[in-house]
Amino acid sequence: MKLFIYKTLFVFLLIYLLFQLTIGLVVKKIKEEIYNFKSKENIELLKKKIRIELNYAIKKDKYLDENDAKLINDFLKKIKSELQNQ
Amino acid sequence: MSNPKIKYYYYLIIFFYFFSFFTIGILTAKDYGIHIEEKFHRSNGFYWLNYVLSFTNLNNLKEISLIKFKSISDYTLSSVAYYNKYGIIFDVPAALIEILFNINEPKKFYQLRHILSFIIFFISTIFFFKILLNRFKNINIAILGTTFYILSPRIYGDSFLYKDILFLSICTISIYSFFKVIDNFNYRNLIFFALFSSLATSTRIIGIFLPIMFLIITFLEILYRKPKKDFIVKNILCLLLFFLFLIIHWPYLWSSPFNNFLLVFKSIKTDLVNIKILFNGIFISNEFIPYSYLPRWIVISTPTIHIILFLIGYYFIFKRFLIKFIKIEECSKNHDLWHSLNEKKDFIIFISLSSIFLFCIINNVKLYNGWRLLYFLNIFFVYIITYCIYLFFIKIRLKNKIVYLNLFFAISFLIIVQRMALYHPYQSLYFNGFLSKENKNSYEGDYYGLSTSKAILEILKKDKEAKEENKIINIGVASHTPLQRGIEFIDINKKDLVRIVGQEFNSAKYIYKNNISEVDINYNKKYNIPENFKKIDELIVDGIIIYEIYKNLKIK
Numbered sequence A: 001m002k003l004f005i006y007k008t009l010f011v012f013l014l015i016y017l018l019f020q021l022t023i024g025l026v027v028k029k030i031k032e033e034i035y036n037f038k039s040k041e042n043i044e045l046l047k048k049k050i051r052i053e054l055n056y057a058i059k060k061d062k063y064l065d066e067n068d069a070k071l072i073n074d075f076l077k078k079i080k081s082e083l084q085n086q
Numbered sequence B: 001m002s003n004p005k006i007k008y009y010y011y012l013i014i015f016f017y018f019f020s021f022f023t024i025g026i027l028t029a030k031d032y033g034i035h036i037e038e039k040f041h042r043s044n045g046f047y048w049l050n051y052v053l054s055f056t057n058l059n060n061l062k063e064i065s066l067i068k069f070k071s072i073s074d075y076t077l078s079s080v081a082y083y084n085k086y087g088i089i090f091d092v093p094a095a096l097i098e099i100l101f102n103i104n105e106p107k108k109f110y111q112l113r114h115i116l117s118f119i120i121f122f123i124s125t126i127f128f129f130k131i132l133l134n135r136f137k138n139i140n141i142a143i144l145g146t147t148f149y150i151l152s153p154r155i156y157g158d159s160f161l162y163k164d165i166l167f168l169s170i171c172t173i174s175i176y177s178f179f180k181v182i183d184n185f186n187y188r189n190l191i192f193f194a195l196f197s198s199l200a201t202s203t204r205i206i207g208i209f210l211p212i213m214f215l216i217i218t219f220l221e222i223l224y225r226k227p228k229k230d231f232i233v234k235n236i237l238c239l240l241l242f243f244l245f246l247i248i249h250w251p252y253l254w255s256s257p258f259n260n261f262l263l264v265f266k267s268i269k270t271d272l273v274n275i276k277i278l279f280n281g282i283f284i285s286n287e288f289i290p291y292s293y294l295p296r297w298i299v300i301s302t303p304t305i306h307i308i309l310f311l312i313g314y315y316f317i318f319k320r321f322l323i324k325f326i327k328i329e330e331c332s333k334n335h336d337l338w339h340s341l342n343e344k345k346d347f348i349i350f351i352s353l354s355s356i357f358l359f360c361i362i363n364n365v366k367l368y369n370g371w372r373l374l375y376f377l378n379i380f381f382v383y384i385i386t387y388c389i390y391l392f393f394i395k396i397r398l399k400n401k402i403v404y405l406n407l408f409f410a411i412s413f414l415i416i417v418q419r420m421a422l423y424h425p426y427q428s429l430y431f432n433g434f435l436s437k438e439n440k441n442s443y444e445g446d447y448y449g450l451s452t453s454k455a456i457l458e459i460l461k462k463d464k465e466a467k468e469e470n471k472i473i474n475i476g477v478a479s480h481t482p483l484q485r486g487i488e489f490i491d492i493n494k495k496d497l498v499r500i501v502g503q504e505f506n507s508a509k510y511i512y513k514n515n516i517s518e519v520d521i522n523y524n525k526k527y528n529i530p531e532n533f534k535k536i537d538e539l540i541v542d543g544i545i546i547y548e549i550y551k552n553l554k555i556k
Helices: A002-038 A040-059 A066-085 B004-031 B038-053 B059-071 B091-100 B106-136 B139-150 B153-158 B164-183 B187-203 B205-224 B229-249 B257-271 B293-300 B304-326 B341-362 B372-397 B402-423 B437-442 B452-462 B464-468 B483-489
Strands: B276-279 B282-285 B473-477 B498-502 B510-513 B533-541 B544-552
Touching: A002 A040, A002 B205, A002 B282, A002 B341, B004 B106, B004 B139, B038 B059, B038 B091, B038 B106, B038 B483, B059 B091, B091 B106, B106 B139, B106 B164, B106 B341, B106 B372, B106 B483, B139 B372, B139 B402, B153 B164, B153 B372, B153 B402, B164 B187, B164 B205, B164 B341, B164 B372, B187 B205, B187 B229, B205 B229, B205 B257, B205 B341, B229 B257, B293 B341, B304 B341, B304 B372, B341 B372, B372 B402, B437 B544, B452 B464, B452 B473, B452 B483, B452 B498, B452 B510, B452 B533, B452 B544, B483 B498
Parallel strands: B473 B498, B473 B510
Antiparallel strands: B276 B282, B510 B544, B533 B544
């Protein structure tokens, strides 16, 4: 009986440690990623990047690819016509 | 030690040893600045003193405590009524002494607390010595171990600032009473253990590990052999007494003992601040501290000799228990995991340290300001260091070379003392040689804000207008340190000359900056020093920036 209890406790401890060091670690990483993504610092960083990109776009002669420009134009026309039909 | 002359000689050495330590501590206590949480704890003391007195007829005392409580105001201070789960065993007696001795000068009532804190730490060193003497039965080893306990720079530096060291001190006394229970399982020892472990638990809820360890040992005893009825009764009584003492001395539990006790556990998640901390050069959230956080902090902020001896001692203790665990039999003559009372004591220390350490790392316990929340682990570290010394003594005794070993330790202690003197009074910020000078500022600096009052005084000394014309000067703060609280520690006539303006740097004539930030300064620029400010002063100790002072060039 005594040996059984010792062995059971030991196995449970090992399983717990194994779980924490494998799945637990992955869960912790994911949680941390989400936390960092939602953090104020990250939002500030994104804002900064958007500003840089907008400035870059303004300064460039031709920012959009011809096909992309046509696609966006068609899309906007479609939206506009749908809105007018309402 | 049967010879009375030798006994007398040893007693004399022990007396002078502790007397010297006490004298040094008391004489240097005044050098330590105010730390940022002292005002809160003073407030906590009067709040609970007033509450306790409301059950008595001591109306005069109650009125004074209420007046004192209301006089403690500060916009940076958290509400005691909200953060009311702190223990009272230091704060309330300190508040009572302040009233009884009519201490009204701010500097004096904080210095009183520093001295009281050191006295408690000093008492704990005596108990630690008794723990080692109880275990190793050798005065030489006990003195060496106690010296390692005292010469832990961060612990010594914090011994004047209560908080974490108060918990460490009470834990030391509790462990001594635990050892006494193991030696003699009588009612007297059980009552003392229940009392001190309850005091430890109210100081820091993690002190609950003491009764848990007691239960684990009881469980292992029951597993080994069928217990007597008396054994079970005494165990139950000890646990009941633990809760009884806890309720008696912790007024927070009086209104609703069970619910409030559970609330303390819940508050661990909610009340601990969620901030960014500087660790290894990058700002990380203390919600997700890396596994390396705790080991790395311990390794870089503890003297090298401590670490080496600890690793050797831990290896041998671990090996011993591993072998014993593997060899457990269904029916054995000796106990499964220990063969003597001394081994049982080693087991308690080994399991306590390993389980708390692993628990904190695996469960991602929120830590900040280095490892100060776990300074109580130093008891176990130094115990294991002493175990290592004990092994050395056994090996070397045969070769009659103990004097060389003592000489080696004496030289090591002198080196540590020299380093501690270099850091004085900022031993709380000690880093060892593992960390290069360039990297010393890649970790949090003066988190206690010990330098705040000194920095304010330096500014007042440097500023002509303040010195000669008594003009008020505005000081900005470029760090997460409530500089406001540093004003408490300067003379009353100088207090009115200072106005803290926080991060409104436009109106500041000077800016105080230290290496503490709750935000990532790479993205959040709120602590950036404006271009019109120039550094005029700094305090650097062993490469660690304690503080920097900047002056506004636009304001003459």
